Amino acid sequence: MISEAYLMATKRISEMMSAIQDAGVPPRFTNEFLKSLGFKSTNDRAFVGVLKGIGFLDDSGSPTEKYKSYKNKSEAKIVLGQALKERYEDLFLANEKAHDLSIDKLKGIFATKTGKGDSVVQQMAGTFKALASLAEFKDVELKNITKENNKDDNKILDKDIQSEKNNKAGAEFHYNIQIHLPVTKDISVYNAIFKSIKEHLL
Numbered sequence: 001m002i003s004e005a006y007l008m009a010t011k012r013i014s015e016m017m018s019a020i021q022d023a024g025v026p027p028r029f030t031n032e033f034l035k036s037l038g039f040k041s042t043n044d045r046a047f048v049g050v051l052k053g054i055g056f057l058d059d060s061g062s063p064t065e066k067y068k069s070y071k072n073k074s075e076a077k078i079v080l081g082q083a084l085k086e087r088y089e090d091l092f093l094a095n096e097k098a099h100d101l102s103i104d105k106l107k108g109i110f111a112t113k114t115g116k117g118d119s120v121v122q123q124m125a126g127t128f129k130a131l132a133s134l135a136e137f138k139d140v141e142l143k144n145i146t147k148e149n150n151k152d153d154n155k156i157l158d159k160d161i162q163s164e165k166n167n168k169a170g171a172e173f174h175y176n177i178q179i180h181l182p183v184t185k186d187i188s189v190y191n192a193i194f195k196s197i198k199e200h201l202l
Contacts, residue, residue, distance in 0.1 A: 002090040002113045005053030006123040008043045010130035015039075016047050017080075017134055020056075021071050028061040050127060054083045077136035084135055088128060099132035 019037040051057045056067040106125035
């Protein structure tokens with residue numbers, strides 16, 4: 001997966017993303033809503049496609065949970081970083097530090113993955129780079145590591161619990177008593193034996 005959405009000019013992308021955080025959440029993010037945020041240029045309309053490309057809007061233009069989460073400024077950079085890693089998955093598969101690559105190197109990957117011409121991949125690379133400059137990727141990676149560590153801790157805990165169960169099971173004692181009866185036709189002998197067992201053992 002790799003988003004092919006792009007802006008012709010990315011100099012205002014920081015203002016656009018900031019405007020999302022300050023405005024309310026519309027039922028649908030339309031060109032008219034974009035104009036109400038102060039972005040009235042025909043070139044700005046492509047921003048709607050960019051938001052769809054990073055999963056902030058669904059196909060109908062309705063804001064997603066990612067869009068809503070991005071409004072929390074304390075979490076916004078991480079939310080955007082996660083969105084970019086998901087929507088530019090092929091880019092990060094090609095290079096784990098894709099956000100640190102130069103425009104020229106990004107162009108090469110976009111060209112390989114999309115088959116688009118030079119001018120288009122230039123815009124795609126520029127759009128990704130502009131979005132990446134507003135995102136946080138280190139914390140996203142640390143969160144993943146923490147999650148894996150928690151899994152390991154849970155495995156160790158499960159082993160400890162099972163070991164304790166086994167120890168408890170091993171602490172139980174069972175006695176088997178065998179009685180060898182003499183061979184005799186005199187039933188009174190057996191009666192005397194069973195009577196003695198009942199009195200002394202049961």
